[in-house]
Amino acid sequence: MRHRSVLIITTAVTAGALTLSACGSRDDNKAGDGGNTTVVIGLDAPLTGDLSALGQGIKNSADLAVKTANKNKEVEGITFKLESLDDVANASTGQQNATKFVGNEDVIGVVGPLNSDVGQSMQKVFADADLAEISPANTNPELTQGKDWKDGKKVRPFKTYFRTSTTDAIQGPYAAQYMYNKKKLKKVFVIDDKKTYGAGLAGTFADEFKKLGGKVVGTDHINPDDKDFSAVATKVKNAGADFVYYGGEYPAGAPLSAQIKKAGAKIPTVGGDALYSPEYVKLGKANAEGDIASSVGAPLETIDSAKDFIKNYKSAGYKDGFDAYGGYAYDSTWAIIQAVKAVAEANDGKLPEDIDDARKKVTEAVQDVKFSGVTGEVGFDEFGDTTNKQLSLYEVKDGKHTPVQSGEYQAS
Structure with missing residues (x-):
C-alpha cells in the first residue's frame, strides 16, 4: 500500500x-x-x-x-x-x-x-x-x-x-440561432484552426446554421501559428458572406478578423468562448468592433x-x-x-x-x-458534464465585450 x-x-x-x-x-x-x-x-x-x-x-x-x-x-x-x-x-x-x-x-x-x-x-x-x-x-x-x-x-x-x-454541442448551435433568427444573417463562411476545440465548435455551428435554413458559402482552415491570413481573407471577400464563424482561439481569431475586414469584407467575425477575452479586443483594436463571441454561463456581474x-x-x-x-x-x-x-x-x-x-x-x-x-x-450529470446549461453572447461595442443575449439553448 x-x-x-x-x-x-x-x-x-x-x-x-x-x-x-x-x-x-x-x-x-x-x-x-x-x-x-x-x-x-x-x-x-x-x-x-x-x-x-x-x-x-x-x-x-x-x-x-x-x-x-x-x-x-x-x-x-x-x-x-x-x-x-x-x-x-x-x-x-x-x-x-x-x-x-x-x-x-x-x-x-x-x-x-x-x-x-x-x-x-x-x-x-x-x-x-x-x-x-x-x-x-x-x-x-x-x-x-x-x-x-x-x-x-x-x-x-x-x-x-x-x-x-x-459543451460545444449547445454553444455552437446557440450562436447559430442568434445569427440566423436575431441578426437575420443567412450566409456564413466557416473557418477553423483544425484543433479539437476549434474544429468541433465550427462543426456544431455549421450543422445548426444549415438546419435553420442558412447557407455555408465557404469553408477553410488556418494554422493558428501563422500571422498572414490574407489568402483566406480574400476567399471570404469573394464568397459574399454575411459574416464569418471562426472555431479557434483569440491569438489567431483577432488578426484573422482584422485581415478579413482590411480585405474589404466589412462583416463581423463570430466565435466561441475562446474569443471572449479582453485580449481579443486588444489584438483586434478597432477591427474587433461588431465581432461576437459566445461563452458558457451568464455574465458574472x-x-x-x-x-x-x-x-x-x-x-x-x-x-x-x-x-x-x-x-x-x-x-x-x-x-x-x-x-x-x-x-x-x-x-x-x-x-x-x-x-x-x-x-x-x-x-x-x-x-x-x-x-x-x-x-x-x-x-x-451522468457524463460528468455540468448541469448548468446557461450560455451568453457578447458583442464588441466601444472596445468592450458587451452582453447581448443570455439563456439556455433550445433545440430547433
Missing part, C-alpha cells in the same frame, strides 16, 4: 509565518497535536504563451478558492495547497503534467486544463490513478460523451473527468452568487483579471474541496490513509457534489 506523505503545520510560529515540516504518514497527525493535514489540489493551464491571460485567470481563481477554504476552515483538520503547472496550451506537455500530478501523493484532485486537446491527452493518465480532474473550460463534447456523441451514442469514456463549463467572488478577487490584488473562466475555475476547485469534505466527514474527520483509496473516494464524491457557486448551481 502507498501512503500519503503529509505536511504537518507545527505549533511554532515565527515572524507571523507558519513553519511546515514533512512527517511521512497520516498516522503522525493525531488529534490534539496542533497540526492539520495538508492536501494538494493540482492546477494545469497555459500560464505562459499566447493564452496566458486565460490561464492566469484560471490559476488565480483556483488560488482564491483555496485561500477562502483555508481561511474559513471549510474542512476541519485539512489545509489545502494549490500547486500549478504550465502546459503552454500543448497536449504533450499537459500529459506530462498529468503524470507529475499522479506521481505526487499529496495531490487529491486537479483543476484544468483550458484547452480541449490538452484535456483529452490527460484523461487516461488521471483515470488510471482514480484522480479527479475538473476542467473549467474544456467544451468539446467528446471528452465526456465519447466519439460517437453526434450519432446519439453517448458513452462516458472516463469517470474521473468532469467539467463546470457546458448578473449572478448574485458571483458578487463576493468579484469583490474578493479584486481585493486579493491579482495582477491579471479572472477573465472568461475564472468563475468556473473557482467552482471547479470548490467542487474538489467539497468532495474532500464529504469523504473526510464520512471517515472520522480525515481522508483515508491509502492514497489510492483516498483518490477513488474523492472522485466518487465529486460526482455527487452540489452547491451554489460563483457561476450558479454547480453539479454534474
Whole structure:
C-alpha cells in the first residue's frame, strides 16, 4: 500500500509565518497535536504563451478558492495547497503534467486544463490513478460523451473527468440561432484552426446554421501559428458572406478578423468562448468592433452568487483579471474541496490513509457534489458534464465585450 506523505503545520510560529515540516504518514497527525493535514489540489493551464491571460485567470481563481477554504476552515483538520503547472496550451506537455500530478501523493484532485486537446491527452493518465480532474473550460463534447456523441451514442469514456463549463454541442448551435433568427444573417463562411476545440465548435455551428435554413458559402482552415491570413481573407471577400464563424482561439481569431475586414469584407467575425477575452479586443483594436463571441454561463456581474467572488478577487490584488473562466475555475476547485469534505466527514474527520483509496473516494464524491457557486448551481450529470446549461453572447461595442443575449439553448 502507498501512503500519503503529509505536511504537518507545527505549533511554532515565527515572524507571523507558519513553519511546515514533512512527517511521512497520516498516522503522525493525531488529534490534539496542533497540526492539520495538508492536501494538494493540482492546477494545469497555459500560464505562459499566447493564452496566458486565460490561464492566469484560471490559476488565480483556483488560488482564491483555496485561500477562502483555508481561511474559513471549510474542512476541519485539512489545509489545502494549490500547486500549478504550465502546459503552454500543448497536449504533450499537459500529459506530462498529468503524470507529475499522479506521481505526487499529496495531490487529491486537479483543476484544468483550458484547452480541449490538452484535456483529452490527460484523461487516461488521471483515470488510471482514480484522480479527479475538473476542467473549467474544456467544451468539446467528446471528452465526456465519447466519439460517437453526434450519432446519439453517448458513452462516458472516463469517470474521473468532469467539467463546470457546458459543451460545444449547445454553444455552437446557440450562436447559430442568434445569427440566423436575431441578426437575420443567412450566409456564413466557416473557418477553423483544425484543433479539437476549434474544429468541433465550427462543426456544431455549421450543422445548426444549415438546419435553420442558412447557407455555408465557404469553408477553410488556418494554422493558428501563422500571422498572414490574407489568402483566406480574400476567399471570404469573394464568397459574399454575411459574416464569418471562426472555431479557434483569440491569438489567431483577432488578426484573422482584422485581415478579413482590411480585405474589404466589412462583416463581423463570430466565435466561441475562446474569443471572449479582453485580449481579443486588444489584438483586434478597432477591427474587433461588431465581432461576437459566445461563452458558457451568464455574465458574472448578473449572478448574485458571483458578487463576493468579484469583490474578493479584486481585493486579493491579482495582477491579471479572472477573465472568461475564472468563475468556473473557482467552482471547479470548490467542487474538489467539497468532495474532500464529504469523504473526510464520512471517515472520522480525515481522508483515508491509502492514497489510492483516498483518490477513488474523492472522485466518487465529486460526482455527487452540489452547491451554489460563483457561476450558479454547480453539479454534474451522468457524463460528468455540468448541469448548468446557461450560455451568453457578447458583442464588441466601444472596445468592450458587451452582453447581448443570455439563456439556455433550445433545440430547433
